[in-house]
Amino acid sequence: MEQFTPKLVGARVKRREDRRLLTGQGAYTDDHRPSGLLYAAFLRSPYAHARIVRLDPAAARSLAGVATVMTGEELARLVKPVRAGSNMRDYKTTSWPPLAVGKVRHVGEAVAVVVAESRYLAEDALEQIDVDYEPLPTVADAQAASEPQAALLHEEVGTNVLLTRQFAQGEVDAAIAGAEVRVRERFRFHRHAAICMENRGCLAEYHAGTGALTLRSATQCPGLLRDVLADLLDLPEHCVRVVAADVGGGFGAKSSLYPEELTLCAITRLLARPVKWISDRREDLLTSTQAWDEVVEAELALRADGTIVGLRAEVTTDIGAYSIYPWTATVEPVQTISFLPGPYRVPHYRGRTRGVATCKAPLGPYRGVGRPITTFVMEGLMDRAARRLGMDPVELRLRNYIREEEFPYKTPSGIVWDQASLTACMHKAREALDYEATRQWQRQAREEGRWVGIGFATYIELTGVGSAIPVSPGMPISTGTEAAFIRVDPSGTVTAAFSVAPQGQGHETALAQVVADALGVSFQDVRVICGDTAVAPHGTGTYASRSAVLAGGAAILAGRALREKTLQIAGHLLETNPADLDIQDGRIFVRGKLERGIPFREIARAAYGGLRRLPKDMEPGLEVTRFYDPYYGTASSATHVAVVEVDRETYEVKIHRYVVVEDCGRIINPLIVEGQVRGGVAQGIGAALYEEVVYDEEGQLLTGTLMDYLVPTAAELIPIEVHHLETPSPTTLGGFRGMGEGGTIGAPAAIANAVSDALSPLGIEITELPITPERLFRLMRGTNELS
Amino acid sequence: MSEQRQLRLVVNGEVRTGQVEPRKLLVDFLREDLGLTGTHVGCEHGICGACTILVNGEAARSCLMLAVQADGAELLTVEGLAREGRLHPLQDAFWEHHGLQCGFCTPGMLIAAYDLLQTNPTPTEEEIRAGLSAVLCRCTGYHGIVRAVQAAAECLRGGEE
Numbered sequence: 001m002e003q004f005t006p007k008l009v010g011a012r013v014k015r016r017e018d019r020r021l022l023t024g025q026g027a028y029t030d031d032h033r034p035s036g037l038l039y040a041a042f043l044r045s046p047y048a049h050a051r052i053v054r055l056d057p058a059a060a061r062s063l064a065g066v067a068t069v070m071t072g073e074e075l076a077r078l079v080k081p082v083r084a085g086s087n088m089r090d091y092k093t094t095s096w097p098p099l100a101v102g103k104v105r106h107v108g109e110a111v112a113v114v115v116a117e118s119r120y121l122a123e124d125a126l127e128q129i130d131v132d133y134e135p136l137p138t139v140a141d142a143q144a145a146s147e148p149q150a151a152l153l154h155e156e157v158g159t160n161v162l163l164t165r166q167f168a169q170g171e172v173d174a175a176i177a178g179a180e181v182r183v184r185e186r187f188r189f190h191r192h193a194a195i196c197m198e199n200r201g202c203l204a205e206y207h208a209g210t211g212a213l214t215l216r217s218a219t220q221c222p223g224l225l226r227d228v229l230a231d232l233l234d235l236p237e238h239c240v241r242v243v244a245a246d247v248g249g250g251f252g253a254k255s256s257l258y259p260e261e262l263t264l265c266a267i268t269r270l271l272a273r274p275v276k277w278i279s280d281r282r283e284d285l286l287t288s289t290q291a292w293d294e295v296v297e298a299e300l301a302l303r304a305d306g307t308i309v310g311l312r313a314e315v316t317t318d319i320g321a322y323s324i325y326p327w328t329a330t331v332e333p334v335q336t337i338s339f340l341p342g343p344y345r346v347p348h349y350r351g352r353t354r355g356v357a358t359c360k361a362p363l364g365p366y367r368g369v370g371r372p373i374t375t376f377v378m379e380g381l382m383d384r385a386a387r388r389l390g391m392d393p394v395e396l397r398l399r400n401y402i403r404e405e406e407f408p409y410k411t412p413s414g415i416v417w418d419q420a421s422l423t424a425c426m427h428k429a430r431e432a433l434d435y436e437a438t439r440q441w442q443r444q445a446r447e448e449g450r451w452v453g454i455g456f457a458t459y460i461e462l463t464g465v466g467s468a469i470p471v472s473p474g475m476p477i478s479t480g481t482e483a484a485f486i487r488v489d490p491s492g493t494v495t496a497a498f499s500v501a502p503q504g505q506g507h508e509t510a511l512a513q514v515v516a517d518a519l520g521v522s523f524q525d526v527r528v529i530c531g532d533t534a535v536a537p538h539g540t541g542t543y544a545s546r547s548a549v550l551a552g553g554a555a556i557l558a559g560r561a562l563r564e565k566t567l568q569i570a571g572h573l574l575e576t577n578p579a580d581l582d583i584q585d586g587r588i589f590v591r592g593k594l595e596r597g598i599p600f601r602e603i604a605r606a607a608y609g610g611l612r613r614l615p616k617d618m619e620p621g622l623e624v625t626r627f628y629d630p631y632y633g634t635a636s637s638a639t640h641v642a643v644v645e646v647d648r649e650t651y652e653v654k655i656h657r658y659v660v661v662e663d664c665g666r667i668i669n670p671l672i673v674e675g676q677v678r679g680g681v682a683q684g685i686g687a688a689l690y691e692e693v694v695y696d697e698e699g700q701l702l703t704g705t706l707m708d709y710l711v712p713t714a715a716e717l718i719p720i721e722v723h724h725l726e727t728p729s730p731t732t733l734g735g736f737r738g739m740g741e742g743g744t745i746g747a748p749a750a751i752a753n754a755v756s757d758a759l760s761p762l763g764i765e766i767t768e769l770p771i772t773p774e775r776l777f778r779l780m781r782g783t784n785e786l787s
Numbered sequence: 788m789s790e791q792r793q794l795r796l797v798v799n800g801e802v803r804t805g806q807v808e809p810r811k812l813l814v815d816f817l818r819e820d821l822g823l824t825g826t827h828v829g830c831e832h833g834i835c836g837a838c839t840i841l842v843n844g845e846a847a848r849s850c851l852m853l854a855v856q857a858d859g860a861e862l863l864t865v866e867g868l869a870r871e872g873r874l875h876p877l878q879d880a881f882w883e884h885h886g887l888q889c890g891f892c893t894p895g896m897l898i899a900a901y902d903l904l905q906t907n908p909t910p911t912e913e914e915i916r917a918g919l920s921a922v923l924c925r926c927t928g929y930h931g932i933v934r935a936v937q938a939a940a941e942c943l944r945g946g947e948e
Contacts, residue, residue, distance in 0.1 A: 015885070017890070021887055022881055022882060023878065026824075196925060198889070248890070249925050280831050281831060671885045675885045679928045680928075706923070713923060714917075714919045714933060
């Protein structure tokens with residue numbers, strides 16, 4: 001294969017998105033105000049589980065300024081319910097009507113919608129809707145939900161356990177029974193919220209004359225939404241356009257289909273007026289997909305020399321009230337058992353998981369999916385084993401990493417790691433930290449009575465997944481391809497359109513770097529358009545650390561095709577063999593004779609100038625669409641190190657240093673990569689120390705404001721040190737590996753291990769995140785510290 | 788609903804007028820009535836800081852003020868930071884140091900930083916972190932933001948000399 005020789009790829013190019021965002025000229029969903037705009041507000045259930053006995057919208061309908069009020073029954077006549085299917089054997093498909101029909105299954109579920117001339121009027125009208133609820137027993141958590149006598153959320157499937165799955169390799173029970181060292185623990189990862197600074201929202205417009213429906217949405221997946229909306233609304237797909245212009249954060253929580261999107265599309269068709277809904281923060285906290293909420297009981301067995309012999313785990317995931325489309329409720333629980341062995345050679349393995357429905361907001365994908373908890377569990381077990389064995393935790397890891405010569409490596413769940421820099425990342429992390437000096441500092445600090453600790457976490461992450469593996473288990477739609485459409489205008493400027501849709505990842509810059517290199521033109525001459533299905537070729541969106549790999553790969557293919565045609569036209573005009581030509585910075589020239597050349601814009605003009613200037617039989621025009629499928633996908637890896645101190649008075653955890661050494665393959669733009677790593681780490685630190693979604697026993701959300709759900713501020717965080725290894729992926733075009741999620745994967749484990757290390761003289765080990773001062777206080781009560 | 792109130796104020800140096808219901812939030816007035824959509828709504832309960840603007844020279848959350856309370860006031864929003872097509876040094880520094888990703892918190896963050904440097908032209912890193920802690924960013928981990936404010940402070944000091 002021809003060599004990809006990067007010039008702009010790898011450069012620290014300032015983002016071209018930034019000028020508009022810095023000057024208040026961004027185009028977020030709420031910034032659009034088409035004429036005739038109506039505003040929607042949703043009436044939401046105050047009960048976690050209740051039958052809707054009566055719902056009377058008459059008074060609300062009669063208010064001045066109210067265009068319509070719609071109930072679940074009425075809406076059900078206009079749209080099909082969402083049914084997130086999976087081919088996975090032990091998975092039960094359930095329905096999710098966009099507005100509740102008959103009963104509600106979590107607090108905040110929408111039961112009716114008001115559409116009015118202003119949001120203020122719409123909210124006034126909500127107060128006039130009369131609803132009688134008959135409360136049903138609340139199914140408060142996964143344990144209660146799995147009891148035989150538990151009330152059922154979805155009666156039609158006869159159980160709250162919506163899925164079970166197992167991965168196994170070897171003879172794990174025998175291996176563990178015969179092992180010299182066993183460590184066993186019950187780990188608890190609480191519920192987490194993405195907290196995008198932009199709340200969810202959408203704006204639907206129907207043009208009655210043409211039958212065209214346009215949905216602007218704060219979504220990560222415009223392509224995916226377009227496909228499913230056409231299906232559920234029974235519209236020809238070519239009449240549906242989904243646009244995600246500027247989107248204020250996503251992190252997975254904006255990657256699923258939401259009831260409000262469906263509702264607004266149905267209503268705009270009915271009224272033939274544009275309708276907008278922007279969630280307020282409380283709605284966002286009540287209804288956006290949440291993350292994790294898992295209990296993992298795991299046991300790791302090793303030989304006396306520290307070699308892992310076996311691992312087994314039982315996972316229970318609280319999936320909330322509904323299975324989300326398209327990922328389904330399998331996405332978190334199954335990925336957890338799929339990725340648990342992590343970067344280690346685990347000859348005997350068994351992971352069993354189940355996903356249980358409860359009266360909470362639906363669980364969905366969140367940055368890292370499955371891996372933040374598997375890393376927390378596996379790395380926590382490794383540190384426990386190291387303490388038990390009296391081994392250094394770094395040495396124990398180095399002994400067990402998958403070795404360089406073992407790649408490609410097939411895991412017990414069947415995933416193939418193409419290559420990863422596990423040992424190299426750890427060596428560099430140890431050096432960046434100055435491990436020996438830091439341990440020395442720790443010994444001294446301990447002598448002074450301080451609680452200081454060092455925590456390591458290594459992960460390997462499947463990224464850029466192609467068509468061989470569904471991103472979510474058994475998912476019936478393919479997410480294994482993306483495409484690039486590139487058009488060279490007659491003036492020589494270039495437009496490249498993609499279905500990937502960023503929410504801050506800087507695709508407009510990074511993909512322009514890739515296109516410019518592949519085609520041979522200057523960065524300034526390439527404009528990238530993302531997130532508009534009307535201009536993009538078919539694809540799904542931005543999620544699962546895939547955009548650099550899939551869209552980047554498609555950009556290379558399309559850019560190369562255009563480059564080839566450009567050289568053919570240039571060869572014709574220069575009367576030279578195209579094989580002797582090269583393109584650089586928008587100029588085509590004869591290799592070795594720089595002065596004999598022609599500007600790229602001349603070729604562009606010739607391409608559209610009729611056959612007189614083109615080689616005989618060549619099709620006019622200079623545009624192309626190319627699809628790319630990396631098939632298996634590739635792997636990114638990193639080692640994170642946290643150095644922390646627990647305050648002896650307040651039990652507050654203070655981070656002294658945080659070091660990341662990562663390998664995401666060939667880096668397109670280091671500025672963007674480092675930003676993604678640091679932002680991911682910040683979310684992981686939030687998960688480790690502050691953030692927790694709390695429901696009470698009645699299923700009421702206790703963290704319904706940002707005063708209760710604590711996101712780290714600038715004052716809690718420190719500068720994150722980032723180092724790169726740059727090993728091009730052997731399996732992807734361009735050598736890129738995806739990396740958007742990684743920071744969040746490593747941080748909870750590194751922080752937890754550092755706190756456990758700090759408190760190891762007291763015999764305290766962290767099993768539950770977040771590590772709030774209150775949790776530490778409770779743990780300390782079991783020690784002499786407080787007696 | 789209720790009677791409209793007449794409003795006259797100065798926004799980014801320009802006199803603007805409007806008619807609003809007394810209950811209308813200042814941020815909704817800016818966005819809907821004046822078309823200044825640069826100021827963002829992130830929580831409507833005064834925590835996230837995305838809607839931060841300057842009111843009579845001091846940082847305020849426009850989601851916690853009614854439009855009528857701003858009658859006669861002088862406001863600065865993100866749209867007023869750049870002058871004659873030239874970015875403010877803070878905007879330049881945020882760009883240079885990757886102080887933004889999704890950009891949603893950025894308008895509030897820029898105004899909060901502007902307010903900080905106005906009252907403390909030589910902040911330490913700790914003072915910057917404390918000063919910006921009233922605006923939440925979920926993308927950057929604040930790293931680039933803090934570096935940007937340090938750089939802008941230096942640039943602004945240089946400009947005065």
